[in-house]
Amino acid sequence: SQTIHQWPATLVQPVGSPLSLECTVEGTSNPNLYWYRQAAGRGLQLLFYSVGIGQISSEVPQNLSASRPQDRQFILSSKKLLLSDSGFYLCAWSVPPTGRSSPLHFGNGTRLTVT
Amino acid sequence: GENVEQHPSTLSVQEGDSAVIKCTYSDSASNYFPWYKQELGKGPQLIIDIRSNVGEKKDQRIAVTLNKTAKHFSLHITETQPEDSAVYFCAASRSDTGRRALTFGSGTRLQVQP
Numbered sequence: 433s434q435t436i437h438q439w440p441a442t443l444v445q446p447v448g449s450p451l452s453l454e455c456t457v458e459g460t461s462n463p464n465l466y467w468y469r470q471a472a473g474r475g476l477q478l479l480f481y482s483v484g485i486g487q488i489s490s491e492v493p494q495n496l497s498a499s500r501p502q503d504r505q506f507i508l509s510s511k512k513l514l515l516s517d518s519g520f521y522l523c524a525w526s527v528p529p530t531g532r533s534s535p536l537h538f539g540n541g542t543r544l545t546v547t
Numbered sequence: 548g549e550n551v552e553q554h555p556s557t558l559s560v561q562e563g564d565s566a567v568i569k570c571t572y573s574d575s576a577s578n579y580f581p582w583y584k585q586e587l588g589k590g591p592q593l594i595i596d597i598r599s600n601v602g603e604k605k606d607q608r609i610a611v612t613l614n615k616t617a618k619h620f621s622l623h624i625t626e627t628q629p630e631d632s633a634v635y636f637c638a639a640s641r642s643d644t645g646r647r648a649l650t651f652g653s654g655t656r657l658q659v660q661p
Contacts, residue, residue: 445631475636475654476649522590526647
Protein backbone atom coordinates (compact mmCIF):
# COMPACT_ATOMS: atom_id res chain seq x y z
CA SER A 433 0.00 0.00 0.00
CA GLN A 434 1.03 3.59 -0.53
CA THR A 435 2.29 5.76 2.31
CA ILE A 436 3.44 9.34 2.52
CA HIS A 437 5.96 10.63 5.03
CA GLN A 438 6.47 14.24 5.91
CA TRP A 439 8.94 15.71 8.35
CA PRO A 440 9.51 17.37 10.66
CA ALA A 441 6.09 17.46 12.34
CA THR A 442 6.76 20.81 13.97
CA LEU A 443 9.38 23.46 13.40
CA VAL A 444 10.15 26.81 14.98
CA GLN A 445 12.51 28.99 12.98
CA PRO A 446 13.67 32.61 13.32
CA VAL A 447 12.96 35.18 10.65
CA GLY A 448 15.66 35.15 8.00
CA SER A 449 16.68 31.54 8.54
CA PRO A 450 16.51 28.90 5.77
CA LEU A 451 13.87 26.20 5.49
CA SER A 452 13.80 22.67 4.18
CA LEU A 453 10.75 20.42 4.51
CA GLU A 454 10.86 16.95 3.05
CA CYS A 455 8.19 14.60 1.79
CA THR A 456 8.56 11.06 0.47
CA VAL A 457 6.04 8.66 -0.97
CA GLU A 458 6.27 4.88 -0.91
CA GLY A 459 4.41 2.23 -2.82
CA THR A 460 3.75 4.09 -6.06
CA SER A 461 5.70 5.27 -9.10
CA ASN A 462 5.67 8.58 -10.92
CA PRO A 463 3.07 10.20 -8.68
CA ASN A 464 1.90 13.77 -9.01
CA LEU A 465 3.19 15.62 -5.93
CA TYR A 466 1.81 18.74 -4.27
CA TRP A 467 2.65 21.24 -1.54
CA TYR A 468 -0.28 23.00 0.12
CA ARG A 469 -0.27 25.57 2.92
CA GLN A 470 -3.02 25.95 5.45
CA ALA A 471 -3.18 29.17 7.46
CA ALA A 472 -4.84 29.00 10.88
CA GLY A 473 -8.58 28.42 10.49
CA ARG A 474 -8.38 28.68 6.72
CA GLY A 475 -8.59 26.45 3.71
CA LEU A 476 -5.78 24.84 1.79
CA GLN A 477 -3.80 26.88 -0.71
CA LEU A 478 -1.84 25.12 -3.44
CA LEU A 479 1.79 26.27 -3.51
CA PHE A 480 3.54 23.90 -5.94
CA TYR A 481 2.85 20.79 -7.92
CA SER A 482 5.07 18.40 -9.83
CA VAL A 483 4.24 15.88 -12.54
CA GLY A 484 7.76 14.42 -12.73
CA ILE A 485 11.39 14.66 -11.62
CA GLY A 486 12.68 18.20 -11.97
CA GLN A 487 9.27 19.47 -13.14
CA ILE A 488 7.91 22.07 -10.74
CA SER A 489 4.99 24.43 -11.26
CA SER A 490 4.42 27.33 -8.91
CA GLU A 491 0.90 28.45 -8.19
CA VAL A 492 1.57 31.46 -5.98
CA PRO A 493 4.52 33.86 -6.18
CA GLN A 494 6.21 33.86 -2.81
CA ASN A 495 9.27 33.37 -0.73
CA LEU A 496 9.30 29.59 -1.17
CA SER A 497 10.62 27.14 -3.76
CA ALA A 498 10.18 23.44 -4.38
CA SER A 499 12.32 20.70 -5.87
CA ARG A 500 11.83 17.08 -6.87
CA PRO A 501 15.27 15.47 -7.00
CA GLN A 502 13.88 11.93 -7.09
CA ASP A 503 10.64 10.40 -8.33
CA ARG A 504 9.07 10.09 -4.89
CA GLN A 505 10.77 12.94 -3.04
CA PHE A 506 9.44 16.48 -2.85
CA ILE A 507 11.20 19.27 -0.96
CA LEU A 508 9.92 22.70 0.06
CA SER A 509 12.59 25.32 0.70
CA SER A 510 13.22 28.91 1.53
CA LYS A 511 16.46 30.86 1.71
CA LYS A 512 15.13 33.41 4.19
CA LEU A 513 11.91 32.87 6.13
CA LEU A 514 9.38 35.64 6.70
CA LEU A 515 6.87 35.88 9.53
CA SER A 516 4.12 35.38 6.96
CA ASP A 517 5.54 31.94 6.10
CA SER A 518 4.12 30.54 9.33
CA GLY A 519 1.46 27.91 8.75
CA PHE A 520 0.66 24.26 8.35
CA TYR A 521 2.37 22.75 5.29
CA LEU A 522 0.93 19.67 3.72
CA CYS A 523 2.45 17.39 1.13
CA ALA A 524 0.15 15.28 -1.02
CA TRP A 525 0.36 12.77 -3.84
CA SER A 526 -1.98 11.44 -6.49
CA VAL A 527 -1.69 8.90 -9.25
CA PRO A 528 -0.47 10.38 -12.54
CA PRO A 529 -3.13 11.61 -14.94
CA THR A 530 -4.70 8.78 -16.95
CA GLY A 531 -8.15 10.16 -17.70
CA ARG A 532 -10.32 10.23 -14.64
CA SER A 533 -9.41 12.53 -11.78
CA SER A 534 -8.20 10.85 -8.61
CA PRO A 535 -8.05 11.91 -5.00
CA LEU A 536 -5.09 13.54 -3.32
CA HIS A 537 -3.58 11.71 -0.37
CA PHE A 538 -2.10 13.94 2.29
CA GLY A 539 0.72 13.57 4.77
CA ASN A 540 0.28 14.64 8.38
CA GLY A 541 1.78 18.04 7.77
CA THR A 542 4.48 20.26 9.26
CA ARG A 543 3.49 23.09 11.55
CA LEU A 544 5.96 25.91 10.93
CA THR A 545 6.21 28.86 13.28
CA VAL A 546 8.47 31.71 12.24
CA THR A 547 9.46 33.90 15.18
CA GLY B 548 -9.42 29.48 -12.26
CA GLU B 549 -11.73 27.47 -10.06
CA ASN B 550 -13.32 29.02 -6.98
CA VAL B 551 -15.02 26.87 -4.35
CA GLU B 552 -17.21 28.38 -1.65
CA GLN B 553 -18.27 26.40 1.40
CA HIS B 554 -20.97 27.00 4.01
CA PRO B 555 -21.39 27.10 6.93
CA SER B 556 -18.00 27.82 8.44
CA THR B 557 -19.10 26.28 11.75
CA LEU B 558 -21.86 23.82 12.51
CA SER B 559 -22.97 22.46 15.87
CA VAL B 560 -25.42 19.57 16.08
CA GLN B 561 -26.67 17.21 18.75
CA GLU B 562 -25.52 13.63 18.64
CA GLY B 563 -27.87 11.63 16.43
CA ASP B 564 -28.95 14.61 14.33
CA SER B 565 -28.00 15.13 10.70
CA ALA B 566 -25.43 17.60 9.40
CA VAL B 567 -25.35 19.17 5.96
CA ILE B 568 -22.46 21.10 4.44
CA LYS B 569 -22.84 22.88 1.10
CA CYS B 570 -20.36 23.95 -1.56
CA THR B 571 -20.56 25.79 -4.84
CA TYR B 572 -17.97 25.83 -7.61
CA SER B 573 -17.36 28.17 -10.50
CA ASP B 574 -15.60 26.14 -13.23
CA SER B 575 -18.13 24.21 -15.29
CA ALA B 576 -15.28 21.93 -16.49
CA SER B 577 -14.73 20.59 -12.97
CA ASN B 578 -15.81 16.97 -12.84
CA TYR B 579 -14.45 15.53 -9.61
CA PHE B 580 -15.63 16.51 -6.14
CA PRO B 581 -14.01 14.91 -3.07
CA TRP B 582 -14.72 15.60 0.59
CA TYR B 583 -12.04 15.51 3.26
CA LYS B 584 -12.14 15.27 7.04
CA GLN B 585 -9.32 16.87 9.00
CA GLU B 586 -8.75 16.13 12.65
CA LEU B 587 -6.64 18.37 14.82
CA GLY B 588 -2.95 18.31 13.93
CA LYS B 589 -3.39 15.87 11.06
CA GLY B 590 -3.60 16.00 7.31
CA PRO B 591 -7.00 15.84 5.56
CA GLN B 592 -8.35 12.36 4.94
CA LEU B 593 -10.62 11.52 2.00
CA ILE B 594 -14.05 10.38 3.21
CA ILE B 595 -16.12 10.30 0.02
CA ASP B 596 -15.97 11.58 -3.54
CA ILE B 597 -18.32 11.99 -6.49
CA ARG B 598 -17.80 12.40 -10.21
CA SER B 599 -19.86 14.56 -12.51
CA ASN B 600 -21.60 11.62 -14.17
CA VAL B 601 -23.30 10.74 -10.87
CA GLY B 602 -25.91 12.72 -8.93
CA GLU B 603 -25.62 11.03 -5.56
CA LYS B 604 -23.32 8.66 -3.73
CA LYS B 605 -23.73 7.05 -0.34
CA ASP B 606 -21.37 5.28 2.05
CA GLN B 607 -23.04 4.20 5.28
CA ARG B 608 -23.87 7.40 7.20
CA ILE B 609 -22.28 9.71 4.65
CA ALA B 610 -23.79 10.82 1.36
CA VAL B 611 -22.86 13.40 -1.24
CA THR B 612 -25.15 15.00 -3.81
CA LEU B 613 -24.16 16.91 -6.93
CA ASN B 614 -26.18 19.37 -9.00
CA LYS B 615 -24.14 20.10 -12.13
CA THR B 616 -26.61 22.62 -13.50
CA ALA B 617 -26.50 24.74 -10.37
CA LYS B 618 -22.80 23.92 -9.75
CA HIS B 619 -23.24 22.92 -6.18
CA PHE B 620 -22.63 19.79 -4.13
CA SER B 621 -23.39 18.84 -0.56
CA LEU B 622 -22.22 16.48 2.16
CA HIS B 623 -24.83 14.82 4.35
CA ILE B 624 -23.92 13.04 7.58
CA THR B 625 -26.75 11.18 9.31
CA GLU B 626 -26.89 9.90 12.89
CA THR B 627 -23.92 12.04 13.86
CA GLN B 628 -21.54 10.81 16.55
CA PRO B 629 -18.99 12.72 18.67
CA GLU B 630 -16.17 11.22 16.58
CA ASP B 631 -17.58 13.01 13.53
CA SER B 632 -16.38 16.27 15.11
CA ALA B 633 -13.67 17.66 12.82
CA VAL B 634 -13.11 20.17 10.03
CA TYR B 635 -14.59 19.13 6.70
CA PHE B 636 -13.38 20.42 3.34
CA CYS B 637 -15.01 20.16 -0.05
CA ALA B 638 -12.88 20.35 -3.19
CA ALA B 639 -13.14 20.35 -6.96
CA SER B 640 -10.85 19.51 -9.86
CA ARG B 641 -10.94 18.87 -13.58
CA SER B 642 -9.39 15.97 -15.44
CA ASP B 643 -8.46 17.67 -18.70
CA THR B 644 -5.08 18.96 -17.51
CA GLY B 645 -2.04 17.22 -16.05
CA ARG B 646 -2.22 19.48 -13.03
CA ARG B 647 -5.09 17.62 -11.38
CA ALA B 648 -4.74 19.77 -8.27
CA LEU B 649 -7.73 20.22 -6.01
CA THR B 650 -9.23 23.62 -5.24
CA PHE B 651 -10.56 23.56 -1.69
CA GLY B 652 -13.37 25.30 0.08
CA SER B 653 -12.57 27.19 3.27
CA GLY B 654 -13.73 24.39 5.55
CA THR B 655 -16.56 23.70 8.02
CA ARG B 656 -15.86 23.02 11.66
CA LEU B 657 -18.42 20.43 12.77
CA GLN B 658 -19.05 19.99 16.48
CA VAL B 659 -21.24 17.08 17.56
CA GLN B 660 -22.54 17.62 21.08
CA PRO B 661 -22.99 14.40 23.09
